[in-house]
Amino acid sequence: MSEEARSAGARITEGESYIGKSVVRPQTARLLAGRGVFTDDIKLPRMTHVAFLRSSHAHARIVSIDAGAAKALPGVVAVIAGEEMARVCGGWVGTLAHFKGMKSAKQYPLAIGRATWQGEPVVAVVAESRAVAEDAVARIAVEWDPLPAVTDPETALDPSTPVIHPELGDNLAFELELTSGDVDRAFREADAVYSDTFWMGRHTGVTLEARTILADFDLSEQRLTVYHSFQAPNMMQDILARHLRIPEHNVRVITKDVGGSFGIKVHIYPDEMAACALAVMLGRPVKFVADRFESFLSDIHARDHRVKAEVAVKRDGTILGMKVDDLTGIGPYSVYPRTSAVEGNQTVRLTPCGYKFRDYAASLKVVLQNKTPMCQYRAVGHPIAFAVMEGMVDRVARELQLDPVEVRRKNYITRDMYPYTSPTGYFFERLSHEEALDRLLEISDYPALCAERDTLRSRGIYRGLGLCTFIELTTPGPAFYGVGGARISSQDGCTIKLEPTGKLICMTGVTEQGQGTDTMIAQVVATAMGVPLDDVRVLTGDTMVTPYGGGTWASRGAGIGGEAALLAGKALKENVLKVAAAILACEPMDLDLRRGRIVDAGTGEVRLDLGELGRIAYFRPDTLPKDFQPELAVTRHYVPRHQGFAFTNGIQLSHVEVDVDTGFVRLLKHWAVEDCGRIINPRLVDEQVRGAVVQGIGAALFEHCVYDEQGQLLTGTMGDYLVPMAAEMPEIVVDHVQTPTLFAEGGFKGAGEAGVAGAPGAVLNAVNDALAPFNARVTRQPITPDVILKALDKL
Amino acid sequence: MKPAPFVYHRPATLEEAFDLLERYGPEGRILAGGQSLLPALNMRLATPAAVIDINRLPGLGAIRLAPEGLVIGALARQDAVERSPVMAQSAPLIAQAMPHVGHLATRTRGTFGGSLAQADPAAELPACVVALQATMRVARRAGTQEIPAAQFFRGIYTTALAPGEILIEVAVPPIAPGWRSVFDELARRHGDYALVGLAAHCRVSDGAVADARLVFTGVGLAPVRASRTEAVVSGRRLDPGVLAEAGRALEGDLDPPADVHASTALRRHLARALLTRVLTRLVGN
The missing domain is CATH 3.30.365.10 (Aldehyde oxidase/xanthine dehydrogenase, molybdopterin binding domain)
Structure with a gap:
C-alpha cells in the first residue's frame, strides 16, 4: 500500500x-x-399477469389486429393495443442534449401502426394467470405487411436503404468527430503505419433473474407501488410519475432481491412501462416476467461495433498518433433515458487513454437498424476500445519484432505525468499503469510462460499470451447524464x-x-x-x-x-x-x-x-x-465535485492454447491486476473482477446475437446463445494496486466493470499470439472456430 | 413460456399406456425424463393434447447382463448408465459418450431410452447404438418387437416407432475380442450438442483397423455411418496417407447441414479433424 x-x-x-x-x-x-425475495416471489391479492404479442417481423406495418378470440377466452381480463395504451402512457424520445445533433423517434409502450424490430411488444394481454395470457396471445390474429428491414450498419446510411423513421430524414442517430493535436503530422512523420478493422459482435447481458416488474395502483389514493428488478429505483419513480401523470410522492418503487443486472436493468423498457400503465388502467396489480425468449428479443443488446484503426509509430515502437473510425448499429430507437449514443462515445474517447500520444482523431457514426435496441451494458464501450487499442499495440510489436511488454512500457502515461488529461478530454487524477504491469509480470511469471510457449511451439502446441491494459470510468458526476437533461441522480x-x-x-x-x-x-x-x-x-x-x-x-x-x-x-x-x-x-x-x-x-x-x-x-x-x-x-x-469521473486502471493477461486443426481455443489461465483505489472488501472486489472477466471471455469467445438478413434473431434460446460456462473457464488470478482518490475522504473508486473492460482484448491478443507462427491474425469477436480456421486459410 | 393446455396421464402398466396411446393417437406424447419434451412444451414447439408419463411403468429402469448382451432399460436414467459398473466393460463406447450427454443435472432426469426415441440428429447415444449394432426392443399391444438400431433412426426426431409403440429396452451385443471403441465430439461448450461427434467401434488387429464401424452425429438428419471411409481404412495401417485418403472419402459420406453454430464447410472440416483424432486413438495404446 x-x-x-x-x-x-x-x-x-x-x-x-x-x-x-x-x-x-x-x-x-x-x-x-x-x-x-425476488420480484416474482411477490404475490398480491387480485394480481393479474400480462403477456405480450410481439412482432414476428423485424419491420412491418400492422394492417389489423383481431383479438376477438383472445378476449373470449375465460380468465382474460383485458386485451389492449398501442393507441389505447398511449392514451394512458405517452411516448418518449431517447436523446440527451449534450450529444449535439442526436436524434431518435418517439417510442411507445406498444407499437402503433408499425413494428420496428422482431420482439417489439404490440398487444398486451392481461389474464388471471400467465399461462392463460399466453393462450390468449396465441389466439390473436395480426395481419402484417412486411417492410424491408435495415440490418447492416454499413449500408444503413446509403440512399437506397429505407429510412426507418421518415420523420428523422435518415438512419443516423448520432455522429461525432474528435481531433486532438496534429494527426496528419504524426502519420507523416511515422516510420510505419498499421491499420486493421475490428468487428465486435452484438451480444447481451444474460441475467439469471429475468426482467420482472409488478405494478399495483391504488385508485382510492392514486398511489402506484411498483416492485421492480431494477438498478435505479429513483429514476424509475421519476419516469413513472411523469409518463403516467401521477404525483411523484405517490409513486413508490421497491427493488427486492435482484438476481443480476449488468446494466440490463437500468433502462426503460416498453413492456415494463406497459405493465405499469395497465395497473393504472385496470386498478388491479399487474405482473410481468420476461421469459427467456423475451429476454433475448427485448433486453438491451450491446456492442456491435465495426472499428477501423490506424496507428502511426516510430521504429522503436513509440506511438505517434492514431485514427479510429467507429460504426455501430443501435436498433430502431435510442433507448430512453440514457440514450444509445453512450457506448460509441465512450469507445472513441477511451481508446487512446492508456498511452501518452496526443495526436488522435476519431470518427463515430451511430445508426439505426431493425434489430433489438442497444444500450449500456457492463463496461460500456471499454472492451471495444481496449481490444482495438491493445490489438494495435500487439500488431506494432509483432510487425516491428518488439516485446509487447516493452512497447506498452514505452508508451504508457508515466507516474510523473499526473494529473493528466487525455486527448479525448478525460481527467486522470492518478493511474498506475507501470505498477500494475510490474505486478502482473511478477504474479504470472510472464517470462517463464513465454519460454514455455516457445518450447511448445516446436512440438506443434500453439499457446499464446495476450496483455490488455485498460482504464475504467467509475464514480461519475452529473457530466454523464444530468447535464444532458436526463433526470438521473449522480x-x-x-x-x-x-x-x-x-x-x-x-x-x-x-x-x-x-x-x-x-x-x-x-x-x-x-x-x-x-x-x-x-x-x-x-x-x-x-x-x-x-x-x-x-x-x-x-x-x-x-x-x-x-x-x-x-x-x-x-x-x-x-x-x-x-x-x-x-x-x-x-x-x-x-x-x-x-x-x-x-x-x-x-x-x-x-x-x-x-x-x-x-x-x-x-x-x-x-x-x-x-x-x-x-x-x-x-x-x-x-456527489463527486472535483472530477467528472474517478478513473481506475489495470491490466489483464490471458493464456490460451489454440487447436489449429479445429480452431478451438482452450483458456489455460487468466490474470487481472486492477487498481480501484482503497478496497473496502477484497473478496467482493475479487469476485466482481472474476465475474466480469468471465463476461468478457463470453464476449471474446462465445456470446453472439446472430441475425439473418431479414432481421430475424437466430440465437433466441440458451441453446443457441452461448453463455460462458464453468467447464470452459480458466483459473482467474486477481491482484491489486491501490491508488486511492484524494478527492474523497474514503479514497474509494469503482471496481464493477474492470474485468469486462480488459478480458476481450487479452483473449484476442492471446489467440493472435498463438497464431503468430502461421502469420495469421483475427480481429473479429466472438472468436469462433470458424474465425480462426478462416484466418489459418483452412476454411 | 408456459405450455399450452394438455391432459396429464400416468399409466401404471404397459396395458394402460397402450390404451392411452390408442386413445390419443398422434395427439399423445410420451413423457420419460422430460429433458427434451418439457422445453418443447414450454416453448409451445409441441402442443400435444395429452402427456403420457411412463415413469411409473415397472421394470424399465434396469441395467443387466443377459445372454444376448448388456440390456439397458429405456427408463434407466442417463446418470445411472454413466455410473453403472458394467458399462466400461460391456459397452465402453456408451461409457465414453455419457459424460457428453447434456449436463450432470440433466442426466439425473434424462433417460437412456428417451434420448434414443427423441432421435435428435446431434445426440450422442443414437450414434453409439448404431455403431454397436444394438437391438431396440419395442413393446406394443400385440407383443414385443426387435428393431436393429441401424433401422431405428429415420430422420430428424423421427424413428421406426409406430403409433402405439413404446421403446422399452436396448440390447447391446457382447463386445467381441479385438474390438475397441472410441467416442469423441467437438462442442463449443461441454454438454452442448456437438458440432460433430464420432462413435467408432472397430476391430483392431496388429495395429491396423480390421473392421470399422464409424458413425457420425450432428452431421445429418440421423446418425450417419461413414461407409466409404470405413472401406478406406479397413485392413490398413493408419499412416498419414491412409488418413488423408480417409478424410477425402469422408467428403463423400457426409453432407452436413448448416445452422447458426456451424456452416457446412466447418462441419466437414471438423469431421475430418475428429476422424483423424479418433482413428489415431483407436489404434494407439
Missing part, C-alpha cells in the same frame, strides 16, 4: 476498521436458505439512525444487485461510527424510505454511496458523542466511540454503553440538560 493510502486510512477511523476486510456478506445465509444519500439499543439502521440510495453493496456500505458505516459490523443493518431500494440517489451503474456504489455512508457515519458519531458528553457531563472531544462503546478518548476506558446512551436519549431525555436535544438520525449526501 502506498504512503498516501496509509495516511488516508488513518483519517477514516481511530477504532477498529472494517475497511480492507473480506467480511462475509450478511445476505448470503438468507439467500442460501431460500429466503431471498448524487446519493445515506441515512443512519441509532436505535434505542444502540443498533444502527442505514438506508442508502445505491442498490444491491447481488454484488454486495449492502455489505460494503455496512463496513464503511461500522468503521466510520466505531461499532461492530453486526450492529449495522442496511436497507436499499425503496424510494419511499431510502434517500434519493442514482442506484447502481457505472461502478458508482463505493465511490459515491460509500463516501456518503462515510460522511453520514462520521456525522452520527459526532452527534452520539455530544449526547454522551451531555450524559457524562464532559466535552465531546474527550470521548470516542469504539466497538460500540463510548470510551475515554485518551485512555480508552469504557464510559458508557451505546445501548444505555440510546435508552437515555429516547426514554429518559428528561435527565439531560434542558437546552440539549439529541439528534440520533443523520443524512449525508455526496
Whole structure:
C-alpha cells in the first residue's frame, strides 16, 4: 500500500476498521436458505399477469389486429393495443442534449401502426394467470405487411436503404468527430503505419433473474407501488410519475432481491412501462416476467461495433498518433433515458487513454437498424476500445519484432505525468499503469510462460499470451447524464439512525444487485461510527424510505454511496458523542466511540454503553440538560465535485492454447491486476473482477446475437446463445494496486466493470499470439472456430 | 413460456399406456425424463393434447447382463448408465459418450431410452447404438418387437416407432475380442450438442483397423455411418496417407447441414479433424 493510502486510512477511523476486510456478506445465509425475495416471489391479492404479442417481423406495418378470440377466452381480463395504451402512457424520445445533433423517434409502450424490430411488444394481454395470457396471445390474429428491414450498419446510411423513421430524414442517430493535436503530422512523420478493422459482435447481458416488474395502483389514493428488478429505483419513480401523470410522492418503487443486472436493468423498457400503465388502467396489480425468449428479443443488446484503426509509430515502437473510425448499429430507437449514443462515445474517447500520444482523431457514426435496441451494458464501450487499442499495440510489436511488454512500457502515461488529461478530454487524477504491469509480470511469471510457449511451439502446441491494459470510468458526476437533461441522480444519500439499543439502521440510495453493496456500505458505516459490523443493518431500494440517489451503474456504489455512508457515519458519531458528553457531563472531544462503546478518548476506558446512551436519549431525555436535544438520525449526501469521473486502471493477461486443426481455443489461465483505489472488501472486489472477466471471455469467445438478413434473431434460446460456462473457464488470478482518490475522504473508486473492460482484448491478443507462427491474425469477436480456421486459410 | 393446455396421464402398466396411446393417437406424447419434451412444451414447439408419463411403468429402469448382451432399460436414467459398473466393460463406447450427454443435472432426469426415441440428429447415444449394432426392443399391444438400431433412426426426431409403440429396452451385443471403441465430439461448450461427434467401434488387429464401424452425429438428419471411409481404412495401417485418403472419402459420406453454430464447410472440416483424432486413438495404446 502506498504512503498516501496509509495516511488516508488513518483519517477514516481511530477504532477498529472494517475497511480492507473480506467480511462475509450478511445476505448470503438468507439467500442460501431460500429466503431471498425476488420480484416474482411477490404475490398480491387480485394480481393479474400480462403477456405480450410481439412482432414476428423485424419491420412491418400492422394492417389489423383481431383479438376477438383472445378476449373470449375465460380468465382474460383485458386485451389492449398501442393507441389505447398511449392514451394512458405517452411516448418518449431517447436523446440527451449534450450529444449535439442526436436524434431518435418517439417510442411507445406498444407499437402503433408499425413494428420496428422482431420482439417489439404490440398487444398486451392481461389474464388471471400467465399461462392463460399466453393462450390468449396465441389466439390473436395480426395481419402484417412486411417492410424491408435495415440490418447492416454499413449500408444503413446509403440512399437506397429505407429510412426507418421518415420523420428523422435518415438512419443516423448520432455522429461525432474528435481531433486532438496534429494527426496528419504524426502519420507523416511515422516510420510505419498499421491499420486493421475490428468487428465486435452484438451480444447481451444474460441475467439469471429475468426482467420482472409488478405494478399495483391504488385508485382510492392514486398511489402506484411498483416492485421492480431494477438498478435505479429513483429514476424509475421519476419516469413513472411523469409518463403516467401521477404525483411523484405517490409513486413508490421497491427493488427486492435482484438476481443480476449488468446494466440490463437500468433502462426503460416498453413492456415494463406497459405493465405499469395497465395497473393504472385496470386498478388491479399487474405482473410481468420476461421469459427467456423475451429476454433475448427485448433486453438491451450491446456492442456491435465495426472499428477501423490506424496507428502511426516510430521504429522503436513509440506511438505517434492514431485514427479510429467507429460504426455501430443501435436498433430502431435510442433507448430512453440514457440514450444509445453512450457506448460509441465512450469507445472513441477511451481508446487512446492508456498511452501518452496526443495526436488522435476519431470518427463515430451511430445508426439505426431493425434489430433489438442497444444500450449500456457492463463496461460500456471499454472492451471495444481496449481490444482495438491493445490489438494495435500487439500488431506494432509483432510487425516491428518488439516485446509487447516493452512497447506498452514505452508508451504508457508515466507516474510523473499526473494529473493528466487525455486527448479525448478525460481527467486522470492518478493511474498506475507501470505498477500494475510490474505486478502482473511478477504474479504470472510472464517470462517463464513465454519460454514455455516457445518450447511448445516446436512440438506443434500453439499457446499464446495476450496483455490488455485498460482504464475504467467509475464514480461519475452529473457530466454523464444530468447535464444532458436526463433526470438521473449522480448524487446519493445515506441515512443512519441509532436505535434505542444502540443498533444502527442505514438506508442508502445505491442498490444491491447481488454484488454486495449492502455489505460494503455496512463496513464503511461500522468503521466510520466505531461499532461492530453486526450492529449495522442496511436497507436499499425503496424510494419511499431510502434517500434519493442514482442506484447502481457505472461502478458508482463505493465511490459515491460509500463516501456518503462515510460522511453520514462520521456525522452520527459526532452527534452520539455530544449526547454522551451531555450524559457524562464532559466535552465531546474527550470521548470516542469504539466497538460500540463510548470510551475515554485518551485512555480508552469504557464510559458508557451505546445501548444505555440510546435508552437515555429516547426514554429518559428528561435527565439531560434542558437546552440539549439529541439528534440520533443523520443524512449525508455526496456527489463527486472535483472530477467528472474517478478513473481506475489495470491490466489483464490471458493464456490460451489454440487447436489449429479445429480452431478451438482452450483458456489455460487468466490474470487481472486492477487498481480501484482503497478496497473496502477484497473478496467482493475479487469476485466482481472474476465475474466480469468471465463476461468478457463470453464476449471474446462465445456470446453472439446472430441475425439473418431479414432481421430475424437466430440465437433466441440458451441453446443457441452461448453463455460462458464453468467447464470452459480458466483459473482467474486477481491482484491489486491501490491508488486511492484524494478527492474523497474514503479514497474509494469503482471496481464493477474492470474485468469486462480488459478480458476481450487479452483473449484476442492471446489467440493472435498463438497464431503468430502461421502469420495469421483475427480481429473479429466472438472468436469462433470458424474465425480462426478462416484466418489459418483452412476454411 | 408456459405450455399450452394438455391432459396429464400416468399409466401404471404397459396395458394402460397402450390404451392411452390408442386413445390419443398422434395427439399423445410420451413423457420419460422430460429433458427434451418439457422445453418443447414450454416453448409451445409441441402442443400435444395429452402427456403420457411412463415413469411409473415397472421394470424399465434396469441395467443387466443377459445372454444376448448388456440390456439397458429405456427408463434407466442417463446418470445411472454413466455410473453403472458394467458399462466400461460391456459397452465402453456408451461409457465414453455419457459424460457428453447434456449436463450432470440433466442426466439425473434424462433417460437412456428417451434420448434414443427423441432421435435428435446431434445426440450422442443414437450414434453409439448404431455403431454397436444394438437391438431396440419395442413393446406394443400385440407383443414385443426387435428393431436393429441401424433401422431405428429415420430422420430428424423421427424413428421406426409406430403409433402405439413404446421403446422399452436396448440390447447391446457382447463386445467381441479385438474390438475397441472410441467416442469423441467437438462442442463449443461441454454438454452442448456437438458440432460433430464420432462413435467408432472397430476391430483392431496388429495395429491396423480390421473392421470399422464409424458413425457420425450432428452431421445429418440421423446418425450417419461413414461407409466409404470405413472401406478406406479397413485392413490398413493408419499412416498419414491412409488418413488423408480417409478424410477425402469422408467428403463423400457426409453432407452436413448448416445452422447458426456451424456452416457446412466447418462441419466437414471438423469431421475430418475428429476422424483423424479418433482413428489415431483407436489404434494407439
